[in-house]
Amino acid sequence: MEQPQKPLLEQLRELLRGRHYSLRTEESYLDWARRYIIFHGKRHPRDMGADEILAFLNHLAVELNVSASTQNQARCALLFLYRELLLANPGDLKGIEAARKPHRLPTVLTRAEARAVIAELSGVYQIMAQLLYGSGLRLMECMRLRVKDLDFDQHQLTVRDGKGMHDRVTMLPGSLTGPLREHLEGVRLLHRRDLAEGFGEVYLPFALARKSPGTARAWGWQYVFPAEHRSEDPRGGAVRRHHIHESALQRAVRDAVRASGVTKHASCHTFRHSFATHLIESGYDIRTVQELLGHADVKTTMIYTHVLNRGGLGVRSPLDE
Incomplete structure (x- = not known):
C-alpha cells in the first residue's frame, strides 16, 4: 500500500x-x-x-x-x-522592489565605555561579554563554545562552524584565564551531576554521535556556557543540557548599557565592532584583524577604518595640525 x-x-x-x-x-x-x-x-x-x-x-x-x-x-x-x-524553476525573478539598505557605520564603544558596561555585569554574563569584546566573537559563536575549543596554554580559542561554516582561531585574553578556569570547575561539577542522574549528553554536529558513541558525554564536548536546566531537543526529542539562550545575555547587556550611563545604542554585537576598531586603532594590520574576525573579504573589515575617520591614508583634520 x-x-x-x-x-x-x-x-x-x-x-x-x-x-x-x-x-x-x-x-x-x-x-x-x-x-x-x-x-x-x-x-x-x-x-x-x-x-x-x-x-x-x-x-x-x-x-x-x-x-x-x-x-x-x-x-x-x-x-x-x-x-x-519541488525541483522546479520558479522562473524569472527580475523586477523585485528592493528594500532600501541603509549604509550605516557600526556603533563602537570607547575603551572606557566598554569597561563601564562590562563592570555592570556579573557572573557568567560578565565573562561572556568579556569574550565578545576581548576575542571579537559573534553572539552565537560565544554561546556555542565547547570546552575543547579553549587553549589556555596558547592563549587562543577556536571558533567552530562560524559564519559561512568556517573555523578560525582568535585570541583568548590572558586576563580571562583565571575567571574562565574557575567557571569551568562549576560546569564540570554540573556535568558530573548530569551523568550521575543518567543524562550528560550534549548535541553533536552532523553524524558524530552515531559515528562515535559516547562522545556526546565527553567533557571536552560540553558547552562552556551551559543552560541552567535540561531541555528537550526539538530535532529528536532527546533530553540534553543545551547552551544558555542568547536572549539572556542580550537582555543582561541591554540592562548593563542602561545602568552604565552609556547613551549609544549598544548591543552584544557592539563589543565585536569595538574589538576590531580598537585593534586597528592600536596599529594592528588590517589583514590580521580580518583573520581574527573571520571576514571572507577585507572590504568588510575596512569599514572600521571609516569608523576611526582615518580611511586608508590616515587623514587628520587641518584644525588639529
Missing part, C-alpha cells in the same frame, strides 16, 4: 535537516514558506511561480517595509523551496 505523502512543510523540514542546515535556518525557511502560502490564499507552491514570488517579496518591501536583508532571506527560502524540494 502506498504511503501517504507528508505535508509540504514537513518535507521541507526533513530536507533542511538532511542538508545539515542550522536549526535557526530551518525555522526561518519554514516560516517564510508558511507566510508565502498563506499570503496567496493557501495555494500550493507547485501551482505558483515567479509572479507569485515577486508579489510576495514586493509586499514585504513596499507594504511591510522590511529591511533588505530580511527580504533577501525570504527570497533565499523560497528559491530553496522551489529548486531543492
Whole structure:
C-alpha cells in the first residue's frame, strides 16, 4: 500500500535537516514558506511561480517595509523551496522592489565605555561579554563554545562552524584565564551531576554521535556556557543540557548599557565592532584583524577604518595640525 505523502512543510523540514542546515535556518525557511502560502490564499507552491514570488517579496518591501536583508532571506527560502524540494524553476525573478539598505557605520564603544558596561555585569554574563569584546566573537559563536575549543596554554580559542561554516582561531585574553578556569570547575561539577542522574549528553554536529558513541558525554564536548536546566531537543526529542539562550545575555547587556550611563545604542554585537576598531586603532594590520574576525573579504573589515575617520591614508583634520 502506498504511503501517504507528508505535508509540504514537513518535507521541507526533513530536507533542511538532511542538508545539515542550522536549526535557526530551518525555522526561518519554514516560516517564510508558511507566510508565502498563506499570503496567496493557501495555494500550493507547485501551482505558483515567479509572479507569485515577486508579489510576495514586493509586499514585504513596499507594504511591510522590511529591511533588505530580511527580504533577501525570504527570497533565499523560497528559491530553496522551489529548486531543492519541488525541483522546479520558479522562473524569472527580475523586477523585485528592493528594500532600501541603509549604509550605516557600526556603533563602537570607547575603551572606557566598554569597561563601564562590562563592570555592570556579573557572573557568567560578565565573562561572556568579556569574550565578545576581548576575542571579537559573534553572539552565537560565544554561546556555542565547547570546552575543547579553549587553549589556555596558547592563549587562543577556536571558533567552530562560524559564519559561512568556517573555523578560525582568535585570541583568548590572558586576563580571562583565571575567571574562565574557575567557571569551568562549576560546569564540570554540573556535568558530573548530569551523568550521575543518567543524562550528560550534549548535541553533536552532523553524524558524530552515531559515528562515535559516547562522545556526546565527553567533557571536552560540553558547552562552556551551559543552560541552567535540561531541555528537550526539538530535532529528536532527546533530553540534553543545551547552551544558555542568547536572549539572556542580550537582555543582561541591554540592562548593563542602561545602568552604565552609556547613551549609544549598544548591543552584544557592539563589543565585536569595538574589538576590531580598537585593534586597528592600536596599529594592528588590517589583514590580521580580518583573520581574527573571520571576514571572507577585507572590504568588510575596512569599514572600521571609516569608523576611526582615518580611511586608508590616515587623514587628520587641518584644525588639529
